[in-house]
Amino acid sequence: xxxxxxxxxxxxxxxxxxxxxxxxxxxxxxxxxxxxxxxxxxxxxxxxxxxxxxxxxxxxxxxxxxxxxxxxxxxxxxxxxxxxxxxxxxxxxxxxxxxxxxxxxxxxxxxxxxxxxxxxxxxxxxxxxxxxxxxxxxxxxxxxxxxxxxxxxxxxxxxxxxxxxxxxxxxxxxxxxxxxxxxxxxxxxxxxxxxxxxxxxxxxxxxxxxxxxxxxxxxxxxxxxxxxxxxxxxxxxxxxxxxxxxxxxxxxxxxxxxxxxxxxxxxxxxxxxxxxxxxxxxxxxxxxxxxxxxxxxxxxxxxxxxxxxxxxxxxxxxxxxxxxxxxxxxxxxxxxxxxxxxxxxxxxxxxxxxxxxxxxxxxxxxxxxxxxxxxxxxxxxxxxxxxxxxxxxxxxxxxxxxxxxxxxxxxxxxxxxxxxxxx
Numbered sequence: 331x332x333x334x335x336x337x338x339x340x341x342x343x344x345x346x347x348x349x350x351x352x353x354x355x356x357x358x359x360x361x362x363x364x365x366x367x368x369x370x371x372x373x374x375x376x377x378x379x380x381x382x383x384x385x386x387x388x389x390x391x392x393x394x395x396x397x398x399x400x401x402x403x404x405x406x407x408x409x410x411x412x413x414x415x416x417x418x419x420x421x422x423x424x425x426x427x428x429x430x431x432x433x434x435x436x437x438x439x440x441x442x443x444x445x446x447x448x449x450x451x452x453x454x455x456x457x458x459x460x461x462x463x464x465x466x467x468x469x470x471x472x473x474x475x476x477x478x479x480x481x482x483x484x485x486x487x488x489x490x491x492x493x494x495x496x497x498x499x500x501x502x503x504x505x506x507x508x509x510x511x512x513x514x515x516x517x518x519x520x521x522x523x524x525x526x527x528x529x530x531x532x533x534x535x536x537x538x539x540x541x542x543x544x545x546x547x548x549x550x551x552x553x554x555x556x557x558x559x560x561x562x563x564x565x566x567x568x569x570x571x572x573x574x575x576x577x578x579x580x581x582x583x584x585x586x587x588x589x590x591x592x593x594x595x596x597x598x599x600x601x602x603x604x605x606x607x608x609x610x611x612x613x614x615x616x617x618x619x620x621x622x623x624x625x626x627x628x629x630x631x632x633x634x635x636x637x638x639x640x641x642x643x644x645x646x647x648x649x650x651x652x653x654x655x656x657x658x659x660x661x662x663x664x665x666x667x668x669x670x671x672x673x674x675x676x677x678x679x680x681x682x683x684x685x686x687x688x689x690x691x692x693x694x695x696x697x698x699x700x701x702x703x704x705x706x707x708x709x710x711x712x713x714x715x716x717x718x719x720x721x722x723x724x725x726x727x728x729x730x731x732x733x734x735x736x737x738x739x740x741x742x743x744x745x746x747x748x749x750x751x752x753x
Contacts, residue, residue, distance in 0.1 A: 342371040354635060358400060359485060362393035381706040398428035402437060418444045419477040479506055493533050497523055508537055513544040531561040536568055548575050563593050566601055573605050582613040607639050616646045634660055654682035673703045684714055689721040709738035
């Protein structure tokens with residue numbers, strides 16, 4: 331849970347971008363939480379944006395599927411080393427996440443196999459009365475909160491996982507509440523756990539700080555995290571959340587000092603480079619940020635996240651040609667590695683090219699592809715396709731795509747009215 335951070339400051343757009351970054355790093359659970367919070371912000375915002383909500387819903391579904399597959403593979407690994415109970419918990423959690431029929435079938439069979447092993451173990455235990463049975467083992471299959479808690483802890487680093495499993499019932503209840511979005515209850519139970527544990531070096535402040543951010547208590551979160559890092563200076567999520575707080579408070583000197591204090595190998599990690607560059611960007615030091623990102627790429631080689639940050643910095647400096655070329659390079663690297671290109675990168679290339687007056691086939695094909703990948707924005711893309719055809723003298727296609735755009739705009743408006751009226 332500590333990977334996400336949404337409080338009153340960050341916008342829905344910012345949260346979605348953070349979710350995208352977490353997806354790129356394979357942090358599916360954290361990305362799902364970011365997208366869900368962005369979705370909630372969109373839902374309560376004035377003027378319902380159905381296109382953005384649809385996009386976020388698709389991203390949430392994608393992270394759920396990725397999490398389900400991750401749990402499936404982790405369960406297989408646990409089963410291979412004999413930890414069938416925890417494997418069964420992960421399979422049960424995966425089944426609640428996936429909507430993929432093929433994966434569901436695989437998971438159901440995996441669950442049957444694990445249950446057969448556990449039944450066999452229980453049968454052997456009944457057949458050997460001299461051996462004492464473990465009552466916790468027999469109850470494991472029906473204790474859903476325990477299953478959910480152990481499954482969540484199973485995604486954490488070993489040191490943290492072992493610590494979380496030992497923090498007691500208040501922590502478990504608070505951690506589950508935090509992950510289910512009940513932040514008031516989470517803060518209450520986690521505060522009790524912190525007081526009961528009474529150990530200066532626990533990880534509990536990390537989760538309590540996250541709950542505090544959700545409740546718009548950034549100062550309390552800041553104090554908790556600063557204290558935590560005195561005992562656990564290698565806790566990357568704490569640096570990420572603290573930087574968010576410092577950026578929102580415009581305390582960029584403090585953010586610089588925090589990042590300069592990061593020890594050892596962690597200081598040389600990509601995540602820390604991203605935080606350093608983002609601090610420069612948030613402070614408005616765009617020229618310095620541009621140099622920072624360029625130096626990184628020259629020294630360490632290509633990285634999509636750094637390249638995207640550089641492209642965004644070019645945009646902030648109104649260097650649109652440089653920005654467009656950088657986004658195009660991101661696309662080229664993705665194509666050469668046979669990776670799916672982020673539609674937002676394609677959109678940047680198309681829009682920046684269109685704004686620069688380009689009306690060629692390449693731009694047209696980008697917009698047509700985007701209309702398939704992001705149908706919720708197809709009306710906007712088709713309007714630009716129409717203008718490209720018009721610029722090339724193809725009036726028939728120009729009228730056809732403008733009509734499509736108009737029709738989709740009307741349909742979207744009707745759906746928005748129906749939704750507002752509860753239809």
